[in-house]
Amino acid sequence: MKRIKKLASILLAMVMVLGMTMTTFAQTKALEPADADNAKITIKNPAKGETYSLHKLFDATVSGDNIAYQGTVPESLAAFFEADTQGYISPTDVIAVKDADGKITGTKMTDELKAALEAWALSDAEVVSEVSNGDSDLVFTGLPYGYYVVTTTHESDATAKAAITVTSTQPDAEIVDKNVNTPTAVKTVKKESYSIGDTVKYTGTFDTTNYIGEGENSKQVVDYVIQDTLPEYLANAKVTKITIGKTATDPGTVIEGEANLTNYQFGEVTVGTTTYEKAILIPWATLAADGTYTNTYAQGAQIVIEYEATLTSTTNINAADTNTISIRPVVVDDNSTEKKPWDEKWEDKAEIKTYAAAIKKVDESGNPLAGATFTIKGLTVTAGETGVYTVVSYDPNSTTESAELSTDAEGKLYIIGLASDVKLTVTEFKAPDGYNKLLESKELLPQILTEEIFVTSGEKHYDEDGNLVSESSTATTSKTVEKNLTELDVNALEIVNQRGTLLPSTGGIGTTIFYVVGGILVVAAGILLVTKKRMSAR
Numbered sequence: 001m002k003r004i005k006k007l008a009s010i011l012l013a014m015v016m017v018l019g020m021t022m023t024t025f026a027q028t029k030a031l032e033p034a035d036a037d038n039a040k041i042t043i044k045n046p047a048k049g050e051t052y053s054l055h056k057l058f059d060a061t062v063s064g065d066n067i068a069y070q071g072t073v074p075e076s077l078a079a080f081f082e083a084d085t086q087g088y089i090s091p092t093d094v095i096a097v098k099d100a101d102g103k104i105t106g107t108k109m110t111d112e113l114k115a116a117l118e119a120w121a122l123s124d125a126e127v128v129s130e131v132s133n134g135d136s137d138l139v140f141t142g143l144p145y146g147y148y149v150v151t152t153t154h155e156s157d158a159t160a161k162a163a164i165t166v167t168s169t170q171p172d173a174e175i176v177d178k179n180v181n182t183p184t185a186v187k188t189v190k191k192e193s194y195s196i197g198d199t200v201k202y203t204g205t206f207d208t209t210n211y212i213g214e215g216e217n218s219k220q221v222v223d224y225v226i227q228d229t230l231p232e233y234l235a236n237a238k239v240t241k242i243t244i245g246k247t248a249t250d251p252g253t254v255i256e257g258e259a260n261l262t263n264y265q266f267g268e269v270t271v272g273t274t275t276y277e278k279a280i281l282i283p284w285a286t287l288a289a290d291g292t293y294t295n296t297y298a299q300g301a302q303i304v305i306e307y308e309a310t311l312t313s314t315t316n317i318n319a320a321d322t323n324t325i326s327i328r329p330v331v332v333d334d335n336s337t338e339k340k341p342w343d344e345k346w347e348d349k350a351e352i353k354t355y356a357a358a359i360k361k362v363d364e365s366g367n368p369l370a371g372a373t374f375t376i377k378g379l380t381v382t383a384g385e386t387g388v389y390t391v392v393s394y395d396p397n398s399t400t401e402s403a404e405l406s407t408d409a410e411g412k413l414y415i416i417g418l419a420s421d422v423k424l425t426v427t428e429f430k431a432p433d434g435y436n437k438l439l440e441s442k443e444l445l446p447q448i449l450t451e452e453i454f455v456t457s458g459e460k461h462y463d464e465d466g467n468l469v470s471e472s473s474t475a476t477t478s479k480t481v482e483k484n485l486t487e488l489d490v491n492a493l494e495i496v497n498q499r500g501t502l503l504p505s506t507g508g509i510g511t512t513i514f515y516v517v518g519g520i521l522v523v524a525a526g527i528l529l530v531t532k533k534r535m536s537a538r
Contacts, residue, residue: 026137029130034142039169041140045210045299046132051153053129055121058089060145062171069147076120080113117166121149145169183208187325187348194311194352196417197393204325206303210295212329219331222293222339225269227279228325234309237266241306244297271330271341291337314417320351355418355446358492361411368411369497371432375401377425391417404429418446435497447491
């Protein structure tokens with residue numbers, strides 16, 4: 001009896017587990033017909049869409065805390081288990097741990113045994129199986145006593161079967177599936193391009209897990225730290241909504257409204273001795289009076305965080321400004337309440353672009369003209385060096401004219417910080433001296449300046465006379481090169497001014513015509529006088 005009791009403790013110690021969620025209600029799968037033993041195996045934290053299957057390796061008899069195993073040892077497992085003449089199972093020296101007197105005191109779950117048990121289970125027909133809905137514990141009832149290997153496959157790939165644990169029914173057993181998935185992070189932004197002063201709207205979507213790590217190294221997740229780099233060009237970051245649920249169609253918990261989101265804004269988060277800047281802490285489990293944590297959300301619950309920030313500047317004209325969001329689990333060890341950050345995080349990034357526009361003031365011959373000023377509806381700017389203005393805000397619906405914007409000595413004017421889809425209405429406020437002011441408004445669009453370049457690498461070989469004898473090359477690759485502000489000139493909006501019209505003056509043709517007409521009249525009068533005298537003489 002002592003030998004049987006020791007063997008029971010040895011086999012019960014052979015548990016390979018990995019982690020997920022604790023749920024309150026259970027989905028039950030009964031063996032049909034139910035066995036008289038009516039043993040039970042409960043899968044804690046089953047993943048949605050996973051098929052869990054039970055494979056009974058050995059039969060068992062149970063009396064209180066005592067359990068004895070009988071059966072036939074498969075050939076593939078003969079190195080690890082042996083059966084006596086009565087069919088009772090014991091471990092071989094390969095996995096047995098013995099004291100100085102040679103008595104078995106324990107066993108080792110070696111990598112070789114794990115692999116052999118998994119291989120056996122994959123080739124053995126299951127006793128019973130069931131697909132988890134992911135909402136609750138999965139309970140198998142009506143089972144005969146025995147030593148079981150549990151495998152799992154996902155609905156998306158039925159061939160990818162893997163053993164998650166071995167356990168015994170005495171009379172019942174619990175398994176925590178601790179290797180279903182790891183977190184993921186996806187970050188999106190509402191638009192590709194923004195003007196300075198615009199509100200940039202981001203969404204971070206995260207898949208979660210309630211346990212992380214493999215086997216004995218698995219840990220329960222009790223919090224999540226969400227962190228964003230929020231570079232200097234983004235100000236006044238604000239979370240507007242948090243949704244925690246399993247799927248997009250099952251929103252679960254929704255946190256919104258300024259009062260409810262007070263504790264869910266980007267700030268300083270401390271976990272143990274580690275402090276995270278620009279971070280949010282999402283509580284994931286509650287601490288019970290007995291010192292254990294119970295996960296609040298179902299395994300695989302999805303976190304969706306919607307947040308926004310004001311674009312206050314740009315680091316790259318016509319190139320991507322990038323910020324990154326990440327998710328990091330906070331875990332506790334078994335039988336401990338001390339929280340510590342997991343040593344890995346999952347992240348994703350989003351890019352936005354900001355552009356510039358340019359005006360070039362020229363005469364009818366295309367020569368640059370200095371000294372022009374313009375206004376633009378709905379635009380507020382700050383002035384930098386002469387002719388260069390940075391957007392503070394832009395309201396496309398406003399009819400209010402901006403302050404005067406002046407061209408530089410070469411007739412150029414630059415506006416920095418515009419979204420790609422902006423259309424500016426430009427009005428000339430003052431023309432250069434000696435030129436007429438443009439009467440109609442012009443439409444100014446940002447210049448999206450990129451250039452695609454192509455690179456091909458290869459080798460050429462020549463003979464001693466310099467003749468090409470062979471040539472090889474790799475595939476041509478392309479790269480987008482971003483251009484700088486000065487290259488806006490090529491695509492700048494040209495606004496042409498005409499010279500002022502010469503008006504009549506006292507020294508002009510206006511008095512000359514009177515002199516000519518008067519001269520003609522004097523000559524005519526002289527001719528008439530001479531003619532009359534001749535006629536009188538006759």
